[in-house]
Each structure stands twice: as structure tokens, then as C-alpha cells.
Amino acid sequence: MRMRSLITTSLVGLSLVVTQASAGAAAGDPLIDKQWGLQQLHAPEAWASSTGAGQTIAVVDTGVDLGHPEFAGKLVPGATFACGGAPAPCGNGDWTGADGVGQEADVHGTHVAGIAAAAAGNGVGGAGVAPDAKIMPIKALENGSGTFEEIGAGVRYAADHGANVINLSLGAQPGIQVLTLLGIQAATKDAIAYARDKGVVVVASAGNETAPLCDTPSWEQGALCVAATDANEMHAIYSNLGVKLNLRAVSAPGGSSLGDCDGDVWSSVPRGMGKPECGQADYDALAGTSMAAPQVAGVAALLGAQGRDAAGIEDALIHTAQTPIAGLRGVYNPVYGYGVVDAAAAVGYQG
Template identity: 35%
Template sequence: MRRPSAERSAGSQKTATALLRVGAGLLLGVAAGFPASPVSGSSAAGGQGAGLAADKVRGDQWQLGQLHAQQAWRWSDGSGVTVAVIDSGVDGRHPDLSGQVLPGTDFVRPGGNGQTDAVGHGTTVAGLIAGRADDLSGVLGLAPGAKILPVRVLDAKNEYDDARVVANAVRWSVDHGATVINLSLGGSVSSPELADALDYAFEKDVVVVACTGNESPPNPDDVWYPAREPGVLAVTGLGHGNGRTLWSGALTGPETILAAPGADLVGARPGGYWTVEGTSFAAPLVSATAALVRSKWPEMSAANVVNRLIATAGDLGPLGRDTTYGYGMVDPVAALTLTVPAVAANPLDTVPPPGKARFGKAGASATASPAASVARAQPERAAGHRPLLAALPAGIAVVLVLVGGAAATLRRFT
């Protein structure tokens, strides 16, 4: 297990204040995506100081252009879909999220409705998914018609100390109407309880997305848990550049499924806005794309939503799936428009990557082959499908949040 001193927050090297401080015991869970810099803005929530105006915030959301959001909204805006954000809570009073956030729950302070956020992390994630589209200012989500179900598991330090809390949150989200779950958190330690909860989500036809995590070069580590659990869409982050480069702090590996923009993203936070980076903020862009697909085809199974996302991804790196980018960068337009043959089961829940154990009940088939899985999962790629490479101009990033094993105190960026 990686020690906290070898870890780095989702903040970039220019963020010296977002650090993990080694403590006693084990770190059981943290969020891995953090601000690179604060951005004050005009906001009903009360931005502080002179900074970017809300319309500048809208203009700086480069990921929407990179993912051709305006074109995607011709087919779907996410309406009718509930996305659970299992995180630090969501500030439902933020003007960009007003009316977008359902009553949720709080596993840190039982009795709460999940609509308070002492950290800002969950609010940023929610805004990237479902920021309001009824004006021309502030943060605009990739699936602005979707609703957010806030489920708080991270405390005021952006930590949790028991993966069973996240497991309970997954089950609660499923039982309260979520058809997409975003987990922008993780860590190095696997959890049988959380694996069982994820199996419950799969059995109930829910799409689960998680970030691969962040690392501190030159100390790379495995993809974090629960992103490495079979069946989960594990998302890594891309930098703000030419669209083909991994964000410098992103973890990646055999379990990586998709990539998405994860750097220099302007996000909503209680009181205003800030610029963030990390795999935590790439994952919600994939969750939002899943919401777009589920909105267009309400009867489509989760297995076929997952299959559609990976079959239509814009290939990066070597042709086909690789250990750096997975199947490539998520492509909302392709996912909503291309013809993709149906599958009977989640193509990600076949054979675990070499050396990886499967904790859940619904284990992978011992006879299935990875090659067969890839053939089912990417029918378009066999014909050389690389939609985003041809369509997108500049860099793309992926967002991930991590949970998992060994004690430290995570200091919030100020």
C-alpha cells in the first residue's frame, strides 16, 4: 500500500497548499481532485474579491467545446436521469445548481440531506455534470437536464475512514432512484463490502463511474479502488493541451477504461468558483455522458450504456484499448449518434486484469477471454473508428477521485 507521503492531491505542482500530511494509523479514504487556484466570481452565493466574472467562467469551460457539448445537446441534455454524486456533499444553493439538486442524505452527519459541502469538491463534481443551462453565465454542466442526488461520505477534511460508508452510500443511491453513480474518490485498499454494494448497483441496472486516482511522480501506483473493480467505468484524466496527453498527475493502468478532460477546469464551489484539476473532475464528464445516453434511450440497459461509451470513445495511443487511455476519450456526440451492436452483459465485467482479485459476488467468467471482451466492446473500432481525434482540436482531461487505505490529514486548498 502506498504511504501518504508518496501521494499527491489532485492539485497540480503549482498548488503547494493542497497536500497530504502524514498522520498516525491508516488513511482509509480521501478525495483526489482539488483546486489548482481559486477563482472569485459574481455569484448569488457571494464571490470574494476581484476575479473572473460569471460570464468569463462560462467562457473558460474549454471541456464543453472539446466534447462538442452543443452538438450533443441536439440529441439529449440528460433530462429524466438522476446522477448520484457520492462525495463531500453538494451546495444546492449555488446559483448554478439551484433546482438541480434533489434531497439526498449525509453519512457523515446523519439526518442531513447532503446539500451542504464544507470542502467544495462535491459541488464542483455536481456542476460539471448538471450545472444549469438557463442563462449565459456560470458553470454549465455536460448534462444540464439531469438531476443530482447528493450523498455525503467525505468529512470536512475530504476524508472517510471506512469503505463501508461508501458501500452504504452506493446502496442508498440505488434505492433512491439513481441510474448513474459518480465516485470521485478512492484509494489503494480493496473492500469486499464495497464490491458487494457495486454488485448490487449492477444488478439494479445502474451505471457506476469512478476516477482512477492521482499520483506523485516518480512514485506511480495502481489504479485506485473502487475504479479497479470489474464493471466500473474507470476514468483517467487528460491535460489541457492537444487532447492526446495524459494529465501529469493521473494514475492509469490495465483497469483504465476511459479518459476525459481533467485539468484547468473551472468549477462551482460554495461562494463562487475555482479552477480544478484531477481525475476526480474527469469522472463526472463520463457520468454526464452516461446520463445523456440514458436520457435519449430510457429503456437501454446499463450494460449497453457502458458498451456504447467504450465502443464510441475517441481512440488515443495505440489502436484499441491500452493501459494509459483505456478505450480513449469519451465522445458524447458519437455515443448519441453511432450505431452500436447490443450486448447482453456489461463488457467490463468479464475477466479481471492480470493479478487483480475480484471481491464481489458476481464474479467474472473463468472461460471468457479478454480478446473476446474487447471484440464485443468496441465493434466500431475494428473499422478504425477514432471520432474525437478527427473532431476535436485541443487537449482533453480525465477526472478521478480516490478512497482508500492509510491515515493522513488532507488539508483543503485556500
């Protein structure tokens, strides 16, 4: 059975002005004033306490452009598990894969990695949520899709090779949760449980079908499900709700997918693959819960750098998340889960 990644690439408009805090923290990043998601997360305020140094975020996805300037000096060894039937691993996590040919859909992993941990203040692009964290590139998808077994193998590799946080911006179609509940398909579910038992935080996207339940793998008990918000902090129209059996769900910026580029999430893409309409060769604006999950993975790395264990990281994320309009913190509702993640509040959370 193929598990495809859910990649929403339509664009939306609403540009916001960067605050003084982020301008100072990431001076020299020309796209920083377009990164409204950092403001929604209150990430710049959190950077005074933690920038994610010493943490590694594994991006189990379509691979990463290993030569992109946003990741210079930030990569740890990765692996490729999308091997077309050949023995795995068959590569180092580069987005072009075993055949060396990059697919358009496979810009996704580089975008996700940049959201989580792009370098700050390096004079190009923008800043990641955890700008001093390392990235472990794991290519488990080719041309935007992969099997449960390939994804599970990528998760296990990350857990065995020093990842502190694993990001899964991918998901199966609604209804596939039944297969994992019944044990018919357990490769990714078991891999997530394995990683969690090793003390790794697993963050996964809710899905983009406007469905009531988190897709698998975000549905699984060991994963934190992330729904998407737009630039107005409203639940994004495409996003699945944050509903799963153990209620471990939050929300984060994912973009609107309605119009021009600045209402979506700006991040790195493989060099030369940026869409002409957004005007950047090595960067692009995409929308989806795929973009929301790495925002949370980045905050998890900020918390891990403070010495918190996996349970402590999840508790801080959940208890400080805030529900828009109502202003409640750490109170579950099916639309936002426990609320929009607040990095500044989370790094100050004492439990």
C-alpha cells in the same frame, strides 16, 4: 480504514476559445468560454440529441451546496452518511455536513456536481455536460475523507432512490486493491456490484498518483475507471493509467495541474469558497481525475436519456472513445483506456 478522496487543487494555464456550437447551446453562461473540456468531449454537438433530461446523477462525495444557483430546481433528495459515528443518514447531502460547518476540502462535491450537470443558459457560471439531468447529493466524505462503509452506504442509497448514474470522484491509496481482491474490505466493492445489478452506471476516478493501476473503487469490476487528460488532450501527468482487470477504462478532461486557472476545469464551488487567484467567489478551477469522472457521468446521463440501459451506455462510451493522435476508436491501450470519451459520437452510436 479511512478512504480519502483524491483532490488535486493546483492550477494550470491554457485558455481555449469556445466554439460557436457551445456558445449557442449555453448562451448566457459567462464561464462557458473557459470550459475547454466540453469541446474535448464534443458535448455541445451531443446536446442536439440529448441534454440528460429525466436522468439523475448521484454525486457520492463531500456533499453539495444545496443553495447554489447552478442547482436551482435540479436537486432530488439526498443524504449524509459521514456522521462521525452517529446513526446514518444524518442529513440531506449538504456540503456543510451534520455539524453545519463547511470544510475547505469539502468544496469538492459541489465542483464535481457542477461538471456533471450544472444548469445551462441561466446567466451564471458555466454549463454541465448533462445540463438537464438532476443531481442527487450524497455526502459520504467529511473534510475530504470517509470510510469504505460510509461510501458504500452512499452508493446503496443512491441505487435504492432512483439514481441512474453514480459518480465516485474518490479513491484509496495504490495497493488497497489487494484488500478488495482478497475480500478483506468489501463494503464499497459490494455496494458497486449492488448498484450495477440494479441497472445503475457507476463511474469512478482513476486516481492521482501517476500509478499504473486504477485505484479502488474505480478498480472494481462494476465501475468504469476514468483517467484524466489535459487541454491538449494528452494524458495528465498526475493521472493513474487506465489499467484494471476487466479493462473497463476511458479518459476525460481533468486539467493539467501545472499553472494558471484556465488550464484546469472550471465549475461551481460552495458560495464564497472560490480561490481569490481565480477571481470567482462561487466558482473555481480544479484539476484531477476527480474532475474527469463527472465528465463521463454527464455523458452517461445523455445516453440514459435516450433510453439506453447500463450495458448499452457503457458500450457506447467505450466503442466511440477515441485515442488521441492515433485516432483509433474503441481500441484499448493502458494510457487512455479505450480513449477520450466522445459525447457526440456516443449519442449517435447504434451498437
